[in-house]
Amino acid sequence: MRRTERLFQIIQILRSTRSPITGRDLADELEISIRTLYRDMAELMAQRIPITGEAGMGYVLDDGYDMPPLMLTADELEAAALGAAWVAAEADPTLSRAARDLVSKLSEAIPRELRPVVLDASTKAIQTRSRVVERFDGALLRHAIRERYKLELTYIDRDKGTTNRIVWPLLIAFLDRSRYLVAWCETREGFRHFKTDRVQELKVLGGKYPGRRTVLIRDWERAMAGRKQG
Structure with a gap:
C-alpha cells in the first residue's frame, strides 16, 4: 500500500x-x-x-471533519467503473453487490457532467462463461483474510480425493475465470493454491496465525518467482 x-x-x-x-x-x-x-x-x-x-x-x-470532494478525471472514472463491472461479473455475490453499490455512489459523488462516464462508459466487461459456484460465504473468507484467522478446509483435490487442511489465508487470486485461495498450509508446511469451487466446507477457527500477512505474501511471491525461474 x-x-x-x-x-x-x-x-x-x-x-x-x-x-x-x-x-x-x-x-x-x-x-x-x-x-x-x-x-x-x-x-x-x-x-x-x-x-x-x-x-x-x-x-x-473530530466529528466535523469531512473528506474533500471527489475529484477524478474522466479516464480515472472509467477505469473505476470498468473495474467495478468486472468485479460484479466475476466475484462472489457479496462483493458483486458491493461493486454495483460503488458505481452508484460514484455517480452521486461526482459532478453531474461526468456521470455519463460512469453510467454509460465506453468500455464494458463481458462475461462469456458461467459464474464460479462456491459452497461457502465469500464475505466470511475475506473477513478471515483481513483478520488473519486460521481456516479449516474440507477440499477435493485434483485426484478427486477429500482432504482436510488447516491453512493461513493470504489472498484470493483470480485466474482464467477461476478463483484460488492462496494460503500457507499447516498440513503440507508450504504455500498452496486451493480452487474455491473445490472447497466443500470452510470453517473459521478461533486463533490467528503468527506473523504479518504482508510478509507472508512477499514470501509467497518470492516462492512463485523462484518456481518460474526453475
Missing part, C-alpha cells in the same frame, strides 16, 4: 468510530510498524487533519 493510500485509510478508520483508537491497533489493522504509524499520524496532523490524541493515548478524528 502506497503512503497516500495508507493516510487515506487511517482517516477512514478514524471516521468509522468515535472512541479513541490506539496507535498499536491502527498499526495492526494496517499491517505496518508502530514507528511508521507514528510518522503517518505526524504527517496527517501537519496537513491540518483535525486528529486529536497522541502515542499511548489513542487517536480521534
Whole structure:
C-alpha cells in the first residue's frame, strides 16, 4: 500500500468510530510498524487533519471533519467503473453487490457532467462463461483474510480425493475465470493454491496465525518467482 493510500485509510478508520483508537491497533489493522504509524499520524496532523490524541493515548478524528470532494478525471472514472463491472461479473455475490453499490455512489459523488462516464462508459466487461459456484460465504473468507484467522478446509483435490487442511489465508487470486485461495498450509508446511469451487466446507477457527500477512505474501511471491525461474 502506497503512503497516500495508507493516510487515506487511517482517516477512514478514524471516521468509522468515535472512541479513541490506539496507535498499536491502527498499526495492526494496517499491517505496518508502530514507528511508521507514528510518522503517518505526524504527517496527517501537519496537513491540518483535525486528529486529536497522541502515542499511548489513542487517536480521534473530530466529528466535523469531512473528506474533500471527489475529484477524478474522466479516464480515472472509467477505469473505476470498468473495474467495478468486472468485479460484479466475476466475484462472489457479496462483493458483486458491493461493486454495483460503488458505481452508484460514484455517480452521486461526482459532478453531474461526468456521470455519463460512469453510467454509460465506453468500455464494458463481458462475461462469456458461467459464474464460479462456491459452497461457502465469500464475505466470511475475506473477513478471515483481513483478520488473519486460521481456516479449516474440507477440499477435493485434483485426484478427486477429500482432504482436510488447516491453512493461513493470504489472498484470493483470480485466474482464467477461476478463483484460488492462496494460503500457507499447516498440513503440507508450504504455500498452496486451493480452487474455491473445490472447497466443500470452510470453517473459521478461533486463533490467528503468527506473523504479518504482508510478509507472508512477499514470501509467497518470492516462492512463485523462484518456481518460474526453475
